[in-house]
Amino acid sequence: MNRLILILALTALPLFAARPAMSLPREIVPGRLRLSSSADVAPRSNAIGDIEFNAANGDIWISTGNGIAVSRDGGDSWETKLSGQGFSAISVLGNWVWAAASYDFEDPNDPNNSLPAGDAFYVSFDGGETFEHYREEEAEGLGKLAYDLAIIPIDGDTVVYAACFYGGLIRSEDAGTTWTNVFPDGSTELDYSDLAHRFFSIAADTSADPPNIWAGSARGFFMSAGGEDSIWTVFDTSSGWVVDTFVDTIFTDSIEIDTIEITYDSSRVISGNWTISIDFLYSDSTTTMFACTRPTSENNDGSDYTAISFTEDNGATWDRTGVGYVAWNMGFTGDTLWTACSHGLSRVFAPRYDDSDTVEIEGIDAITGLPLRILVDEVVSVTDCGGRLFVGTYSEGLAFSDDRGETWRILANFPDPNDAAADDPNADNPDEYVYAYPNPFSPRYHGGCFFVFNPVADGPVKIELFNYDIRSVATIFDGGDFIPGESYRVQWDGTLENGEYPDNGLYFFKITSGDDALWGKLMIIK
Numbered sequence: 001m002n003r004l005i006l007i008l009a010l011t012a013l014p015l016f017a018a019r020p021a022m023s024l025p026r027e028i029v030p031g032r033l034r035l036s037s038s039a040d041v042a043p044r045s046n047a048i049g050d051i052e053f054n055a056a057n058g059d060i061w062i063s064t065g066n067g068i069a070v071s072r073d074g075g076d077s078w079e080t081k082l083s084g085q086g087f088s089a090i091s092v093l094g095n096w097v098w099a100a101a102s103y104d105f106e107d108p109n110d111p112n113n114s115l116p117a118g119d120a121f122y123v124s125f126d127g128g129e130t131f132e133h134y135r136e137e138e139a140e141g142l143g144k145l146a147y148d149l150a151i152i153p154i155d156g157d158t159v160v161y162a163a164c165f166y167g168g169l170i171r172s173e174d175a176g177t178t179w180t181n182v183f184p185d186g187s188t189e190l191d192y193s194d195l196a197h198r199f200f201s202i203a204a205d206t207s208a209d210p211p212n213i214w215a216g217s218a219r220g221f222f223m224s225a226g227g228e229d230s231i232w233t234v235f236d237t238s239s240g241w242v243v244d245t246f247v248d249t250i251f252t253d254s255i256e257i258d259t260i261e262i263t264y265d266s267s268r269v270i271s272g273n274w275t276i277s278i279d280f281l282y283s284d285s286t287t288t289m290f291a292c293t294r295p296t297s298e299n300n301d302g303s304d305y306t307a308i309s310f311t312e313d314n315g316a317t318w319d320r321t322g323v324g325y326v327a328w329n330m331g332f333t334g335d336t337l338w339t340a341c342s343h344g345l346s347r348v349f350a351p352r353y354d355d356s357d358t359v360e361i362e363g364i365d366a367i368t369g370l371p372l373r374i375l376v377d378e379v380v381s382v383t384d385c386g387g388r389l390f391v392g393t394y395s396e397g398l399a400f401s402d403d404r405g406e407t408w409r410i411l412a413n414f415p416d417p418n419d420a421a422a423d424d425p426n427a428d429n430p431d432e433y434v435y436a437y438p439n440p441f442s443p444r445y446h447g448g449c450f451f452v453f454n455p456v457a458d459g460p461v462k463i464e465l466f467n468y469d470i471r472s473v474a475t476i477f478d479g480g481d482f483i484p485g486e487s488y489r490v491q492w493d494g495t496l497e498n499g500e501y502p503d504n505g506l507y508f509f510k511i512t513s514g515d516d517a518l519w520g521k522l523m524i525i526k
Helices: 002-007 417-422
Strands: 048-054 059-066 068-072 079-081 086-093 094-108 114-125 130-132 140-142 146-154 157-164 168-172 180-182 199-205 210-216 220-224 233-235 243-246 261-264 276-282 287-294 305-310 318-322 328-334 336-341 344-349 355-359 362-365 372-375 379-385 390-391 400-403 409-411 434-438 447-451 459-466 472-482 488-492 505-513 516-524
Touching: 048 086, 048 233, 048 379, 048 390, 059 094, 059 390, 079 505, 086 114, 086 157, 094 146, 094 157, 114 146, 114 459, 146 210, 168 199, 199 287, 210 287, 210 305, 276 328, 287 328, 336 390, 344 379, 372 488, 417 447, 434 516, 447 505, 447 516, 472 488, 472 505
Parallel strands: 086 146, 146 199, 199 276, 328 379, 362 409
Antiparallel strands: 048 059, 059 068, 068 079, 086 094, 094 114, 114 130, 114 140, 146 157, 157 168, 157 199, 168 180, 199 210, 210 220, 220 233, 243 261, 276 287, 287 305, 305 318, 328 336, 336 344, 336 379, 344 355, 362 372, 379 390, 390 400, 400 409, 434 447, 447 488, 459 472, 459 505, 505 516
């Protein structure tokens, strides 16, 4: 995702851990959950960005690497808009749908290097039925992409804000016809070399009337009470703070912090100036503002650190939780805080937010009914959509849970083998075409590999891996009760029966269904 590529340039070195190995059950009876062929069961891209819930009508919108997608039935079916275009942000209010377009700019001086760029905005005023492309120079071009959008009603008008990397914080009061730069630091012109002009997040506290506007830059927060663009309060780490003690902090093999109990001095400011995302938790008596905060390369001397900063008094005092969490996004079910992090999906529990755990996203493939697990730890977005919790990954699709993470269904796009055969000039017999993806496959980098096929007979299927000498290396799957005429994918974590990864090289896989054997090739590069 573009957000990840560009953001890594500012962050301190993240923590990494070895991924635990996983073995799929060998005896499985798949259940078909596919809708009619006229419906998209999953979005058309497995690279998921923002997830937005329109509480007014129940629509769920997501930005992806291939268009934006909307579900009008709680996630059971999806319609993709603006296919072929990548998007870095989306915001929805009533019938307004705004999406920030982005793409990879190929550096002519380095053919192996691509840089993120913006393509301004695609806008709908009819609930997503039609879109127009709105140009804006501060959100268009190399580095000028919007990482966040907010549509905010203020004093009877609808105002749109965009948090742009090289374009600064911009605002439109006339539905995108004209834009102005907003300078919370008091500047009079844009200087994208100044971290106070590089913005990553924008949100509104709607419990206030007019709403309070919060903007997150690489040099701290800015807050405008009542949406007054001329009056901003800054929140940063300049006043300093000291971590006194870490008590009962537990690190697991996935960099999870199960118990967080930390004593700070009285300054109580944010953990770091780089503000990745902002969200609000509303209760009857209190509005709590949460933000993912971390150090920048400009202030990475150890005094700042990565955490989630939160305040119940509009920034007068701050607390921190999730110390060490490299978090991209947040959401809530009740008063439980969910965080989409580089180490996985974590939840932090009220009332003090000093206790947390990390949830494995493991369940069933919503298309094939087979067991499935998100094997790449990192997730990038999480949102409660009317009681159904949705989680977006950067490469493995969309997952949702109806019971607060106890069970999961996972949605990901994979072409039918017949369609894939039409795009493969080397396909000798399209009726017996099978494929694996990703291919080449790196067990350490990709996390998992899928074998996709159409069974030719009722009953079990066996998937075997062979080396270049056609000697058996592993039985990946054996069992089930498959149905001809349907497309299936079986997940493999890349390990052999002994838990080791295969050697680098070209392998063949055989999928046996009934009396037929279907063959394919897989390149493995560790």
